[in-house]
Amino acid sequence: MPSNAPLILFWTRWFNRPVDIAAIAQCAVPVEWTNDRRRLAEADAVVFHLPNYREIGDARKYPGQLWVAWSMESVVNYPMMADAAFMRHxxxxxxxxxxxDIWTPYLPDAxxxxxxxxxxxxxxxESAPAVHFQSSSFNKSGRDTFITELSRxxxxxxxxxxxxxxxxASPDLGRQTKLETIGRYPFCLALENSIAPDYVTEKMFDPLAAGTVPVYLGAPNAAAFVPDGSYIDAASFGTSAELAAYLRYLAETPQAYEAYFDWRSKPLPECLTRQLELTASRPENRLAELVRQRLSLRAGPPTGRPYxxxxxxxxLSTRLRRLSGKFRER
Structure with a gap:
């Protein structure tokens, strides 16, 4: 590692475990990564996983240091992401x-x-036309009520x-088994835990990979993240009875159902292709490059005291909580 390589410190954990430094050590941009909080004073940039916001309070900010707010979670579930007073730090x-600044969508690569x-x-x-996978109780989208009503x-x-x-059914091989299970059904309920623009997660993409039609409830601009005509927008139906009737129609009309897979034989839409180009480089590479760019714009060595x-x-409350090991993230 070059002696002048910027040091990027992960101050918080990623939910309940430390950030895996080894997994990003092969970054194409010359920087040094660490999660050793003792190196805070020498760090050029400090990354904070916002869902672990309770761990942020005892970090001092040193002159010239760049603080990075990192999160893949919905702003609805973590409203501090929309709090200007908090985000100004x-x-x-x-x-x-x-x-x-660094777009990190759930969008799969090319x-x-x-x-x-x-x-x-x-x-x-399968005898049932629709399948649903859910392990979290987060329900800001109303998906619990959605499933209850649709199941009627x-x-x-x-x-x-x-x-x-x-x-x-055993053996459960994780993601492989999940996709194989989804593939046995005509439809997969792809229900986000909250509804926010751009928040389109693997719930949309897993059914597409499995060869099943997603019935999607989530981001209002979800169409920008997938090929045209590849999913069913649950919000476009007035009632669960109307949606159920449409699903039955598709299940009984092969030509209409198979039209949802026409995207497989067509080029990806231009807007989606552009998004894939923007995210072709791994997030850590783009972060490292941006940190290096920002540091290069410094007029001189930073001065002042940490605060x-x-x-x-x-x-004080964060330090006491850290000493007692009583952080609660989720």
């Missing part, structure tokens, strides 16, 4: 939102899309840790 933002297009269509043989009109097989009515951006009261 950060110099770089790194989230799923398109206006962020190789994923090509593999999804080539994958054979699986046989649909059409059968839904639910898997996962949250309110399942079916169990995965506590969130105040002494937050510093």
């Amino acid at each position: 950060f110099d770089i933002t790194m989230t799923y939102e398109t206006g962020t 190789d994923w899309w090509e593999a999804a297009r080539r994958a054979p269509m699986p046989l649909k043989y 009109h059409i059968a839904v097989d639910c898997y996962g840790r949250y309110r399942p009515n079916r169990e995965i 506590l951006p969130l105040g002494f009261k937050r510093f």
Whole structure:
């Protein structure tokens, strides 16, 4: 590592475990990564995982240091992301939102899309027409009510840790088994835990990879993240009965159902291709490059004393909580 390589410190954990430095050590941009909080004073940039916001309060900010706000979670679930008074402490933002400094959507890369297009269509043989996977109780989107009401009109097989009515058959090989299970159904309920622009997660993309039609409830601009005509917008139906009737129609009309897979034989839309180009480089590479750019603009060596951006009261409560090991993230 060059002696002048910027040092980027991950101050917080990633939910309940330390950031895996080894996994990003092969970054194409010459920087040094660490999660050793003892090196705070020498760090050129400090990254804070916002869902672990309780761990931020005892960080001092040193002159010239860049603070990075990092999150893949919905602003609805973590409203501090929309709090200007809180966010002003950060110099770089790194989230799923398109206006962020370093855009990190859930959008799969170009190789994923090509593999999804080539994958054979699986046989649909389950008795229920729809499947749903859910393990979290987060429900800011109203998905609990959505499933309850839809299930009154059409059968839904639910898997996962949250309110399942079916169990995965052994052996459970994780993601592979999940996709194989989804592929056995004509439809997959792709229900986000909250509704926010740009917040389009793997819930949309897993059914596309599995060869199943997503029934999507989530971001109002979800169409910008997928090929045209590849999913069903649940919000476009006035009632659950209307949606159920449409799903039954598709299940009984092969030509209409198969039209949802026409995207596999067409080029990806230009807007999606542009997004794939913007995110072709890994997030850590783009972060490292931006940090180096920002540092190069310095007029001279930074001067001044470190301070506590969130105040002494937050510093003290965070330090006491850290000493007692009583952080609660989720």
